[in-house]
Amino acid sequence: MRELGFHQLRVRHHDKIARIEVERSEIPRLIEDEMSLKVTDGLRKIGYTYVTMDLLGYRTGSMNEAFFKKKKKQPEA
16 A cells, blocks of 8 residues: 555454555545555455445554443443
């Protein structure tokens, strides 16, 4: 994806799902027909079945969001 011109990005691995995070300003470029096909084809070639995009975009600590939500839901002993 860097070769395609994306600078701040992350691809999260969720089993057969690749979840892409790019800067919110780059989301329109990512979802253009030609670009989305290139990205999807590339990720499928390396084994992903599904390719998704995080609508909130790239942000640090995004994996911690799910961790802290899960931790809050656990009943106290």
